[in-house]
Amino acid sequence: MTSTINATAAVSAFAPATRGPGRRPEIDRERIVQAALKLLGPDRSVATLSLREIAREAGIAPNSFYRHFHNVDALAVALIERAGRSLRVIIGAARQRVGRERSVIQSSVDVFLEQLDAEDKFLHILLREGYVGSREFRQAVERQLCFFEEELKTDLIRLSAMAGGRVMRPEATARALTRLVFAMGTRALDMGPNERRDLAEETVCMLRMIMVGALAETGAKTERRQ
């Protein structure tokens, strides 16, 4: 069980280089990514996928995998980043369609829950894979969530200013909102439509609590570090 890999292959794999001599690639990352996505399901997390299994699904030889990813973890990170990116696009679009703060909460939660049933399993990846696998793996998910928080933070500041209020601790508020939605979304994965409706309502209620707390003036005491 050596852990090193054929050096020449690894090097050439990720520098697409200018089209010089040599056989033209017939396999691209996309093909492998799609195969991996196809294998994911309610009971299969990225961390449980094996290289051979992915290669089989992609219809390529096991070793061909190495020419496109260093290992399965690298593929997982790519999946996570891709999932985060496309999800931010979706949520961002939803946020732009509304103007007032309350609707933002409601519609964001709606969009989020819609994505649970989308045939691309991007949201599943961020939710379920959350905190297993290698350190690198987990940090990739964390990074994506931080992106969400960052965008939400600026939105919070902008919206509350428009409403004449002021969010006490924008980054903490954004984080609370984000983490709670993800936590509740993860629960929703195992639920039927009816339960999900209740969960959505409850989630909106939770988020409103946070917003009320964040906008409250009485935070003077809690604002201070101790």
Added chain:
Amino acid sequence: MTSTINATAAVSAFAPATRGPGRRPEIDRERIVQAALKLLGPDRSVATLSLREIAREAGIAPNSFYRHFHNVDALAVALIERAGRSLRVIIGAARQRVGRERSVIQSSVDVFLEQLDAEDKFLHILLREGYVGSREFRQAVERQLCFFEEELKTDLIRLSAMAGGRVMRPEATARALTRLVFAMGTRALDMGPNERRDLAEETVCMLRMIMVGALAETGAKTERRQ
């Protein structure tokens, strides 16, 4: 790869029965549980443990495992339940030592973070294994979190009544507090002491926001809370 198992073995395994004839057991579930716990770590989740690996660590023959658990998933569920139980005891004890609502939040978070470094890895199990593995597996974790929420709910009602206030939606509030603490605790696993301190402060801030929101009469204005 057959999935059935020697019937006689499986049956006799979980009916301790009255002491009749036959060799006396030298292996007990505890030994296996301990072995599994020893194998867990920041990069090893219960779901990644193999039967043989656990047996090796426990110093027993692979097949002996079957006499005590149907499979690794069953062991995982046992671990989860045990983790939840002992954690509830710890948190419950911490809650009883304090009287007023503010301190409850602070001290609960403190106890929680303390447990991150405890040598028994019970909290790790509930945090990291959260939502991977089989359905049965996930439901076991969910069940434990619900226990937490239930206990917290009654505490919330009692405490807010004592303070003359009233929690708007106790179960949603309890759930928001619980899930947020678990989400933040999961992040803490990958952090050093300094970062954890900041995270603890931020978490307390978040929880206070929720409490303020939960105690507010309407969604609009806030009620003073000490």
Added chain:
DNA sequence: TGCTCATATATACAAGTGTATAATAAATGC
């Protein structure tokens, strides 16, 4: 035509897995 690349596959191997089957070990009751 060959040479030299980049790319993809074939083959092979050591290691690990779950578990069926059979054997061994220790206790009981006769």
Added chain:
DNA sequence: GCATTTATTATACACTTGTATATATGAGCA
């Protein structure tokens, strides 16, 4: 003593895994 019953181990099998090594394929260029 012996048969019976339970607990544990030993052996074996078919299968999967990651990956090292070697080979084949196809493109550009001399």
